[in-house]
Amino acid sequence: MKFLAQLDKATDKNDSLLCIGLDVDLAKIPQNFLNTEDPIFNFNKTVIDATKQLVCAYKPNSAFYEMYGIYGLSALLRTIEYIHQETDVPVILDAKRGDVGHSSTAYAKSVFQVFKADATTVNPYMGHDSVRPFLEFEEKGVFILCLTSNVGFKDFQIKGVDEPLYKSVAKHVREWNHYGNCGLVVGATKAEELKSVRELAGDMPLLIPGVGAQGGDLEASVKHGTIKNGKRAVINASRSILYAADPYSEAKKLRDNINKFR
């Protein structure tokens, strides 16, 4: 099944736009997991078991697994396999890759074939031929960084001649979207700009991080992020759910808050 169909299906089934970022930091997880043979996977498993009927996607960020070397990457493989086995929820591997053509092909093989993600994130700085190898996996989703949720967005993304760089990225991505598998990443901390990106993006899915610990605007993210049918906004929270005393309640609360604005 194509990523977009998977995403819409999970959105409907779980009545949810919530995506949980599986960004495990061993320094923050409960002590009891550290005494098991595979702390990262076991922690993720608990979160997945508790939330799989509340989310439209899971988004592990590759950085947090690479930080633990071979062990971390093995736990990532096992985590994605478990999500596929136990749920119909798609997995967005947040990897922000991008390189010259043949290197991007190697990265695309890694995220889609080795790690078996349903979608990934890509950095547009190197232009179309750095993104194309990802897009050629027609069944997979490719979210291209547009306007990010961190403070450094000011350095380059809002600069430009006739329009800011992030709008130019959104327009290019529209051109690149031959297979209908593109999406854009837009931070929830940028409510007004999110509106203009949605106008440029048509029905593409938008991946919207920054509503949890980063304090983005939830109402604006939902209203400006979705399309007419109330879908296609993928609203990510990581730390605020993972490290809550009760991830199930926290995820349910956030899903329901999101739905109030749909």
Place this chain on the structure above:
Amino acid sequence: MKFLAQLDKATDKNDSLLCIGLDVDLAKIPQNFLNTEDPIFNFNKTVIDATKQLVCAYKPNSAFYEMYGIYGLSALLRTIEYIHQETDVPVILDAKRGDVGHSSTAYAKSVFQVFKADATTVNPYMGHDSVRPFLEFEEKGVFILCLTSNVGFKDFQIKGVDEPLYKSVAKHVREWNHYGNCGLVVGATKAEELKSVRELAGDMPLLIPGVGAQGGDLEASVKHGTIKNGKRAVINASRSILYAADPYSEAKKLRDNINKFR
């Protein structure tokens, strides 16, 4: 020892600006390596043994190891360890990472502490706080993408209000260079622009890919890439050396050609 001192030392000792990109593709290496227990490492070892007195740096591109999953990454670890053990040549892990602050910190830990690279490449799209966690490893080198060697450089890197984006990146990097550990990536396919980047970059090292299979201008890369003492240009070739019938002769020829222009 700081990266820049390591780089200068290897440049002097081996009288070389040549960097070899260790981008192993199992479909291209000689059949006899495939019959060993660790084909990627054994192939790299042969290349390293043959060229370690001819280069100023080695640059494995993470994509080609990630493509082979856990096995590939184990071979990458073993390769970097071998270079450190057998040579004084610094290792630039070409990973083109960049993410929001705490995720970039995780990536920096991965490349510098887990994989033990001496330097890495970073994508500037997300701005200063996405680059800073790498820079905080003061002993390590950080090459920021500026003007890349692929055709997609046209999409965004040369756009801008008062100046093209790549020049704005070069100027920002100059500001970010508090610890003297920054460098820039500029493709050898962009001879004129390389000159203007060198003017902006002061004495920073420039990593210059694209002289081999991509057909960049060698003379211009050396003349415009180096500083007054004839150093600080790191000229990378990958496929043209790795898959040559005799990597030693091919590397020696390229090193000597480079030196003609110094």
